[in-house]
Amino acid sequence: MSLSLSPSIPSSSSCLRLHAHFIPSLPPMSILRCLTHRFPCRLNLQRHRFASVAAAAVRQDTTVWTPAPLSEVEPAAESLFHVSVDLSDSPDLAASHTRAGQYLQLRVPDAPKPSFLAIASPPKLASARGVFEFLVKSVPGSIAEILCGLKKGTVVEMSQVMGNGFDTSQIDPPEKYATVFIFATGSGISPIRSLIESGFSAAERSDVRLYYGARNLQRMAYQDRFKDWESSGITIVPVLSQPDGSWTGESGYVQAAFTRTKQITNPLSTGAVLCGQKQMTEEVTSILTADGVSSDKILKNF
Structure with missing residues (x-):
């Protein structure tokens, strides 16, 4: 059996060598118990990190992305843009907006990550016209800047609506x-x-x-x-x-x-x-x- 240690645990030169006369007589599980006894905080930290990464992966996997075309990208004020998304083919997503103050994630083509946007239009607009409207601040170098530079008809992706909004x-x-x-x-x-x-x-x-x-x-x-x-x-x-x-x-x-x-x-x-x-x-x-x-x-x- 080979035993590999996390980089955050002291290396064999700094730790295992000091206790080498104990290890040959111990079976594999005893070695692990020995390590856990000597470095419980560091091993627990590694478990926590692995668990956090796994949990984040699960959260990412549960996001449902709905493609929809942009129906409007127009200036609203200096550095601000009106952005509208056509949801006529996504009635379930439109109906999920039930309260002012809710938000969602929006992905644009070739961007590395999504952007969180509050929905500016009232829920009744989504149900009546099948549209989400946003007010987006174009910040240089941001995903928002990419979004504000897109043309009508460009397909973006949206997550499900999130948050409890204003109660x-x-x-x-x-x-x-x-x-x-x-x-x-x-x-x-x-x-x-x-x-x-x-x-x-x-x-x-x-x-x-x-x-x-x-x-x-x-x-x-x-x-x-x-x-x-x-x-x-x-x-x-x-x-x-x-x-x-x-x-x-x-x-x-x-x-x-x-x-x-x-x-x-x-x-x-x-x-x-x-x-x-x-x-x-x-x-x-x-x-x-x-x-x-x-x-x-x-x-x-x-």
């Missing part, structure tokens, strides 16, 4: 949770659009505000939808971190703008929805909870 049942009924603050930065507006256009009884609440942060107006997507969003009962507060000299609205960071204007009259009847930069979501959460808003009324999509 708006936590802020229902609207008469009990009359105040809802919504926060988004950059492409984080994508699942927020899905939420707004899915409808969460905004018109039946007394104060629903969307604080939407971007560098400038050129980087702010969905401005053409603001009028419809406002007609649904939402007050939109654009916040620009680097505005030009003509800007008279809120400037700086979203969390700072909210601190200046929040006016939380009753924290027990207040809810919130957040999506965007980690610093923003963490600081806004701290502000809300410090003012008495229950953490389970602060909705996130992850």
Whole structure:
């Protein structure tokens, strides 16, 4: 029997030689027990690593990929693109989108790995028109940049829809949770659009505000939808971190703008929805909870 050791276990020159007079008299299983006794942590670490690799392989194998053609790739704002995928031949995938805030993985031809994308369109659009819409930020050197450079008709692959999305049942009924603050930065507006256009009884609440942060107006997507969003009962507060000299609205960071204007009259009847930069979501959460808003009324999509 030959005995091979993991590279992370001391080599024979540094370890086995010190105990060579013990090993010839031991049967093979005794050798293993001896090694386990002397190096339990390192052997356990190797088992953990092997188990992690195996588990990852199983997870990868369970992903079901559905091919579908791109139906639109158009600029949405500076560095942002509208991307639509035609699901007319994949009704099961379209029907699996049931709640705003859900996401999926998308693979493009010749890319080494998939990209996670939040679905920007409301679930009803998938069921009515057989389409998923995304807002994608084109980052140089990323898979997103490749996706934003593809042409209509190019076939991509999508995983099954993932995540629980925004559980708006936590802020229902609207008469009990009359105040809802919504926060988004950059492409984080994508699942927020899905939420707004899915409808969460905004018109039946007394104060629903969307604080939407971007560098400038050129980087702010969905401005053409603001009028419809406002007609649904939402007050939109654009916040620009680097505005030009003509800007008279809120400037700086979203969390700072909210601190200046929040006016939380009753924290027990207040809810919130957040999506965007980690610093923003963490600081806004701290502000809300410090003012008495229950953490389970602060909705996130992850």
